[in-house]
Amino acid sequence: xxxxxxxxxxxxxxxxxxxxxxxxxxxxxxxxxxxxxxxxxxxxxxxxxxxxxxxxxxxxxxxxxxxxxxxxxxxxxxxxxxxxxxxxxxxxxxxxxxxxxxxxxxxxxxxxxxxxxxxxxxxxxxxxxxxxxxxxxxxxxxxxxxxxxxxxxxxxxxxxxxxxxxxxxxxxxxxxxxxxxxxxxxxxxxxxxxxxxxxxxxxxxxxxxxxxxxxxxxxxxxxxxxxxxxxxxxxxxxxxxxxxxxxxxxxxxxxxxxxxxxxxxxxxxxxxxxxxxxxxxxxxxx
Ligand SMILES: NC(=O)c1ccc[n+]([C@@H]2O[C@H](COP(=O)([O-])OP(=O)(O)OC[C@H]3O[C@@H](n4cnc5c(N)ncnc54)[C@H](OP(=O)(O)O)[C@@H]3O)[C@@H](O)[C@H]2O)c1
Numbered sequence: 249x250x251x252x253x254x255x256x257x258x259x260x261x262x263x264x265x266x267x268x269x270x271x272x273x274x275x276x277x278x279x280x281x282x283x284x285x286x287x288x289x290x291x292x293x294x295x296x297x298x299x300x301x302x303x304x305x306x307x308x309x310x311x312x313x314x315x316x317x318x319x320x321x322x323x324x325x326x327x328x329x330x331x332x333x334x335x336x337x338x339x340x341x342x343x344x345x346x347x348x349x350x351x352x353x354x355x356x357x358x359x360x361x362x363x364x365x366x367x368x369x370x371x372x373x374x375x376x377x378x379x380x381x382x383x384x385x386x387x388x389x390x391x392x393x394x395x396x397x398x399x400x401x402x403x404x405x406x407x408x409x410x411x412x413x414x415x416x417x418x419x420x421x422x423x424x425x426x427x428x429x430x431x432x433x434x435x436x437x438x439x440x441x442x443x444x445x446x447x448x449x450x451x452x453x454x455x456x457x458x459x460x461x462x463x464x465x466x467x468x469x470x471x472x473x474x475x476x477x478x479x480x481x482x483x484x485x486x487x488x489x490x491x492x493x494x495x496x497x498x499x500x501x502x503x504x505x506x507x508x509x510x511x512x513x514x515x516x517x518x519x520x521x522x523x524x525x526x527x528x529x530x531x532x533x534x
Contacts, residue, residue, distance in 0.1 A: 306356075306460040309480060315450040319356065320463040321349055321483040322470060322499045329496030330467060335368040337497075341487045344522035349464075350375050352483070354382040358412075358453065358461040362469035363391035372401045373464070374409070384409035386458060390444050390469055392416045394423055394434075403430040414444050414452075446472055471502035474512060477534045482514060484528045 285291075301308060306317035323340040324330055331337035339346065353359055353375040365371065366389055375382035384407045389396060394415045396403065402411050411432040415424070416439045424434055435452055438445040446469075453461060463473055473479050484499070505511060514530030521527070 305480070310454060310459045313454070315454040316357065316458050316461045317480050318450070318461050318463060318473070318478055319352065319481045319483065320470060320473060320479045321352065321485070322465060323485040323487065324499055325489045325491045325496070326486055327490050327492070327496075328499065329491040330465065330499050331368070331497035332491065333493070333495040333497070335497060337369065340489065341485045341525050342523050345485050345487070345525045345527065347378060348522060348527070349483075350377050350382065352462050353385050356385055356460040356462045357458045358386040358388050360388040360390065360461050360463045360469070362466055363389055363395050364468055365464070365466040366391075366396055366400050366402060368466065370401050371464075372405050372407070374405060374407050385462065387411040388453070388461065389413045390446070390449070392439060392442065392444050394419045394427060396427065398426070398430070403427070403432060412453075414449050416442075416444065443472070446476055446478055450478060467497050467499065467501040471500035474500050474532075475502060477532075479532055482528070482530050482532065484530075485522075486526045486528070488524045 309315065309317040322330055323337070323345070325340060330340070353373070354377060359373045361371065361373065373387040374384045386409055387402050387407075389402060389411065391413050392415060394413065396413065411430075412435055413427065413432055414435045414437045417436050419434075419436075428434060435449070437452065438448045450461075463469065463479065513533045514528075515533050517528060517530040519526060519528060
């Protein structure tokens with residue numbers, strides 16, 4: 249058995265008496281069936297298609313849409329809150345869950361948060377695996393008015409990974425220059441109702457060859473991403489803690505649907521345990 253042309257799509261079985269080409273994903277690298285028939289080969293399509301698609305989900309989304317594959321992670325209490333009323337959220341999940349998120353950061357090209365999360369948590373958004381290896385993703389901050397404080401850790405960490413800040417076109421040049429001094433790249437983006445147009449931002453990130461992005465919140469960004477159908481995969485952690493009030497910060501803020509049938513449904517749901525934490529992984533049905 250050898251692999252030809254592209255590791256993802258073709259397997260040429262040269263040992264089989266009837267030589268075959270097995271093509272898993274047909275919209276890419278399409279086989280010229282006539283040429284192949286002339287050579288006495290049989291073409292089979294759709295072999296292990298679901299598994300192949302899942303294995304290459306980020307690349308397939310990127311090459312077919314020009315946008316990154318978006319994975320969204322949220323850590324919630326059992327009663328569904330992502331932070332207390334004061335914005336305190338560290339930590340909801342245990343260390344094993346947090347290490348899983350660092351593995352996601354290591355695997356994906358970019359990690360994205362809104363400026364609200366920078367103001368509340370001042371995260372570094374780097375990969376910190378226990379084993380010490382791992383690469384930092386590009387850090388992407390969505391910040392229409394460039395409110396990020398000069399002392400924010402994402403602007404000052406010694407990571408070699410780039411920090412991108414998505415801003416509106418109205419930010420004064422002297423403010424842009426001040427922030428750019430810290431080595432960040434400013435992305436001037438279109439806005440929608442006074443906030444960054446997230447779909448346009450995804451096009452810009454795709455144009456920069458960013459194939460996959462991990463959205464880590466917070467609540468406003470998650471709400472916008474969900475309503476705009478921009479999330480391709482969810483990782484939702486539930487920790488055995490109960491906030492016990494109705495004044496926490498939800499996973500996604502902004503208007504939801506009026507009826508349950510307007511909810512985003514997840515398919516191919518998988519459950520995993522990290523100690524007492526539960527991880528629900530699923531793909532939204534758009
Ligand atoms: N448990 C978890 O998994 C987790 C993860 C992350 C954060 N958090 C918590 O979430 C809280 C922060 O949530 P947050 O909602 O304040 O912050 P956020 O979602 O990180 O950032 C929101 C800000 O992003 C900017 N933004 C720009 N374009 C936007 C768009 N199209 N849609 C939405 N926002 C846009 C807005 O500010 P401008 O208008 O100024 O641009 C907005 O105020 C903190 O308490 C943090 O601890 C929890």
